[in-house]
Amino acid sequence: MRIVLVGPPGAGKGTQAAFLAENLSIPHISTGDLFRANISQQTELGKLAKSYMDAGNLVPDEVTIAMAKDRMEQPDAEHGFLLDGFPRNVSQAQALDETLKTDGMKLDAVLDLEVPEDEVVKRIAGRRVCRNESAHVFHVSYKPPKQEGVCDVCGGELYQRDDDSEDTVRKRLEVYHTQTEPIIDYYKAQGLVITISALGKVDEVTGRAMEALSQKT
Ligand code: AP5
Numbered sequence: 332m333r334i335v336l337v338g339p340p341g342a343g344k345g346t347q348a349a350f351l352a353e354n355l356s357i358p359h360i361s362t363g364d365l366f367r368a369n370i371s372q373q374t375e376l377g378k379l380a381k382s383y384m385d386a387g388n389l390v391p392d393e394v395t396i397a398m399a400k401d402r403m404e405q406p407d408a409e410h411g412f413l414l415d416g417f418p419r420n421v422s423q424a425q426a427l428d429e430t431l432k433t434d435g436m437k438l439d440a441v442l443d444l445e446v447p448e449d450e451v452v453k454r455i456a457g458r459r460v461c462r463n464e465s466a467h468v469f470h471v472s473y474k475p476p477k478q479e480g481v482c483d484v485c486g487g488e489l490y491q492r493d494d495d496s497e498d499t500v501r502k503r504l505e506v507y508h509t510q511t512e513p514i515i516d517y518y519k520a521q522g523l524v525i526t527i528s529a530l531g532k533v534d535e536v537t538g539r540a541m542e543a544l545s546q547k548t
Pocket residue numbers: 338339340341342343344345346347362363364366383384385387388389390391395415416417418419423454455457458459468469470471473474494503529530531532533536
């Protein structure tokens with residue numbers, strides 16, 4: 332399956348993507364994670380991306396599309412993928428459509444995670460991420476690590492993302508509403524959107540998502 336996951340910052344896209352990708356045996360492709368890996372490896376792309384991410388803005392389309400395309404061309408993505416955080420505006424969505432069309436492929440579903448803004452703010456404020464692996468995500472109240480500040484999975488140090496400060500979160504939410512939400516209408520016109528509530532326990536949301544996706548196959 333080829334799926335796009337969309338939802339506001341802190342909706343739980345990364346958390347759900349990990350379970351869904353495993354259940355569906357497809358790779359989880361997160362442009363946010365790819366940028367963070369570039370930042371920690373201090374690549375030129377990482378240096379460029381960091382300035383935009385820290386301000387809560389989108390990284391320019393040209394570099395983002397090229398990076399996402401490159402990842403989707405890896406052998407493990409040949410039979411499907413779960414995109415998390417990409418596309419993030421209509422021009423990225425159009426570029427994705429073009430790329431897929433050229434390869435004779437198309438999307439199967441766009442899963443839209445709906446969460447009220449006050450919950451999103453709580454989720455982001457308490458989020459802690461592992462320095463070794465950005466897919467190792469915790470929450471001080473909802474998913475506390477066994478030992479404070481230490482990743483349960485690999486023992487790495489847990490930290491608060493630079494873009495999780497209050498001001499940057501406000502900016503990211505504004506960018507979501509103005510630039511990313513329009514892709515929902517873009518994909519609705521293609522009959523691809525399934526909207527589910529992302530409230531409740533993580534496994535309840537995964538169950539809801541699996542149920543919704545099963546109707547698209
Ligand atoms: P990105 O990394 O994609 O960030 P985001 O979309 O803002 O999403 P988050 O990672 O903040 O949240 P999430 O929905 O994955 O939530 P999570 O699962 O962690 O992008 C960051 C930046 O990179 C962008 O601002 C931009 O600058 C740049 N970028 C990335 N892609 C781009 C693109 N395509 N174009 C241009 N720029 C791009 O969950 C949040 C917290 O809640 C966690 O602590 C988790 O444990 C907890 N939680 C999850 N589910 C539940 C639940 N059901 N109940 C209770 N707690 C929960």
